[in-house]
Amino acid sequence: LPVLLAALVAVATCTETFVGHQVLRVVPQSDEELQKVQELQDLEHLQLDFWLAPRGLGLPVDIRVPFPSLQAVKVHLEASGVSYSTMIEDVQALLDEEQMEMLRSSRRLPLDTNTFNYEAYHTIDEIYSFMDMLVAENPNLVSKLEIGRSTEDRPLYVLKFSTGGTNRPAIWIDTGIHSREWVTQASGVWFAKKIVEDHANNEGVASILETMDIFLEIVTNPDGFAFTHTKNRMWRKTRSKHSGSICVGVDPNRNWDAGFGDAGASSNPCTETYHGPYPNSEPEVKSIVDFVKSHGNIKAFVSIHSYSQLLLYPYGYTETPAPDQQELDEVSAKAVAALSSLYGTKFKYGSIITTIYRASGSTVDWTYNQGIKYSFTFELRDTGRYGFLLPAKQIVPTAEETWLALKVIMEHARDNSY
Amino acid sequence: ELPPSHFPASRAAAVALGYLRYLRGGPGRGLELRELRRARRQDIDDVGHKYYLELELEDVLDKGRTVSCTAEVLYPLGSKTSAPDVQVTVQGELRSTEEADQEFYNRIRSLEKELEAENIPDSHGNVPPELEPIHLLAWVASGFLIWQNSTENTKFHLAQVKHVKQVKRSDEDLQFDYVLLLHEMVSQEVLPWQVTVLWHPRRGARVSQS
Numbered sequence: 001l002p003v004l005l006a007a008l009v010a011v012a013t014c015t016e017t018f019v020g021h022q023v024l025r026v027v028p029q030s031d032e033e034l035q036k037v038q039e040l041q042d043l044e045h046l047q048l049d050f051w052l053a054p055r056g057l058g059l060p061v062d063i064r065v066p067f068p069s070l071q072a073v074k075v076h077l078e079a080s081g082v083s084y085s086t087m088i089e090d091v092q093a094l095l096d097e098e099q100m101e102m103l104r105s106s107r108r109l110p111l112d113t114n115t116f117n118y119e120a121y122h123t124i125d126e127i128y129s130f131m132d133m134l135v136a137e138n139p140n141l142v143s144k145l146e147i148g149r150s151t152e153d154r155p156l157y158v159l160k161f162s163t164g165g166t167n168r169p170a171i172w173i174d175t176g177i178h179s180r181e182w183v184t185q186a187s188g189v190w191f192a193k194k195i196v197e198d199h200a201n202n203e204g205v206a207s208i209l210e211t212m213d214i215f216l217e218i219v220t221n222p223d224g225f226a227f228t229h230t231k232n233r234m235w236r237k238t239r240s241k242h243s244g245s246i247c248v249g250v251d252p253n254r255n256w257d258a259g260f261g262d263a264g265a266s267s268n269p270c271t272e273t274y275h276g277p278y279p280n281s282e283p284e285v286k287s288i289v290d291f292v293k294s295h296g297n298i299k300a301f302v303s304i305h306s307y308s309q310l311l312l313y314p315y316g317y318t319e320t321p322a323p324d325q326q327e328l329d330e331v332s333a334k335a336v337a338a339l340s341s342l343y344g345t346k347f348k349y350g351s352i353i354t355t356i357y358r359a360s361g362s363t364v365d366w367t368y369n370q371g372i373k374y375s376f377t378f379e380l381r382d383t384g385r386y387g388f389l390l391p392a393k394q395i396v397p398t399a400e401e402t403w404l405a406l407k408v409i410m411e412h413a414r415d416n417s418y
Numbered sequence: 419e420l421p422p423s424h425f426p427a428s429r430a431a432a433v434a435l436g437y438l439r440y441l442r443g444g445p446g447r448g449l450e451l452r453e454l455r456r457a458r459r460q461d462i463d464d465v466g467h468k469y470y471l472e473l474e475l476e477d478v479l480d481k482g483r484t485v486s487c488t489a490e491v492l493y494p495l496g497s498k499t500s501a502p503d504v505q506v507t508v509q510g511e512l513r514s515t516e517e518a519d520q521e522f523y524n525r526i527r528s529l530e531k532e533l534e535a536e537n538i539p540d541s542h543g544n545v546p547p548e549l550e551p552i553h554l555l556a557w558v559a560s561g562f563l564i565w566q567n568s569t570e571n572t573k574f575h576l577a578q579v580k581h582v583k584q585v586k587r588s589d590e591d592l593q594f595d596y597v598l599l600l601h602e603m604v605s606q607e608v609l610p611w612q613v614t615v616l617w618h619p620r621r622g623a624r625v626s627q628s
Contacts, residue, residue, distance in 0.1 A: 027524075058524065058528060059528050060525075060528065120542075121541070121542050182541075228541075229541075233541045233578075234577065234578075234599065234601075234608040236606060251606070266605075271605065271607070272605060272606035272607050272608075273605060273606055308603075346453065348422070348423035349423065350421075350423050350424070354421075354423075354424050354425070355423055355424060355425060356425055356603075357425060357603070357604050383451070384432075384575035384576075385450055385478070386539060386543050387575050387576075387577050387601055388577060388601070389539045389540070389541065389542075389543045389577070389578060390543050391539070391542070391543030391544065392542050392543060392544075394543070
């Protein structure tokens, strides 16, 4: 009861409302105009609130005008030919919007994956807690595997989505291998929820889950990701230190054993494409290599990056076309068309080396050479306008359209077993 | 003839876009590449490689419309210190920015304290609306840098405005000193560049590398 009374008192005393209030801007161009505006200051009964007081000619005057006074103020200005513009149409509407925005982005922990905010970027702790919630809510479908630990001893988690069976043919998806590509980890979170929803509603990937498992590693480079939150938003690599250099980090997408060290990677530890001292030197990479080899039944492998809006297939380290080039190209064309069907987002596609640049030691070149035919790399939105700093409001549209392309790849893998 | 999906064409297009942003951009106009329609390459003995491009552009502040453009980008042979030569022809009209430019000019001139800001966009991709013209002026500056510093082996984008400070002047120009982060796609490096922009509604932008 005391709590209820306190709440009612709070509501009763909080009477200030700004419904219908407008903020007008006047820029006095002459002494006469300036005087007219100053006159308004003396009319106390109008209850005007000057956000920017009159200071001189050519300087803006911003006035919050309560709804009952609007008519009087506008007449006063118009009668003297003083022009004004409406900066804010309804102050209360703006306050309400701001309030909603603050609640939405508040750092209060969501109680479940339905109240989780998919339209915002999250920290590593928030994503790890999301994973635990998803598993707890769907214990018969989702489990969390720890496949290794990062250089800084962070756990490397993979979500497994399975409706049963033993070592079923599987699809692998990873996001966030390059830590600054924030839209990818955010999309990974959305994909996880989507898989669960589809299964619950018996639509979308539910049919794929009847015969295949899905593995999803959302934060593939947790050390780098933590660093982008705390120290350097533009950090790409891992955070390993290798003797002989003060520079930190290895490019995890040049550290795989496919053309390792060839042209298309750097041997300089201080560069962004440093391949590392030897293949799989990075635990973030080694853990996936070990997982893939011991699983032995992965049929499609998709590694997700941003930005550039591209769908790429092997090879990056050689100009020799992949033996399955034609099929991969056809699947890519279909996937890109599906992606584009949602919001019109245009993607280009092709082999890594012809479409983007020569790159050696890259993830999908290795997985392809392991026999995983459907090996693809995505580069998500955008094409450079925001680049790595993609506005949060584009997270969900990006995830939604990418999901359509992923489904094409997954369905093709399911329907073309090998 | 080059496939537009292959990188040599898209790198040349990025140079053309940089040049266009420098020439035609401003606080009220941000040009973006909507599509690369066609590309051809010509190897000219003892001169260099010349790319002929057909581009479709849009003004991010006028998104309903696109404008066609043809560009020629000549990368000089050997020389790594000489900027590519760019010729562009814009077909059609771009939306007038006279009013927006004047409003921006007046607003900045009327500031009591010199404008200073950092991290545009911020980590989450946000740009406060009142800083959007400063952001677009950075596109003009980065366009200049990208044009001047590109080769066939690079592809630059503006990653972020790390810092911008207005410097009040006794003449009629506005001056902004920028620290821009440019992302180079092939090396994946993100490097800071210092650049000064002078701007006036009628005289346009003048960019100098610090």
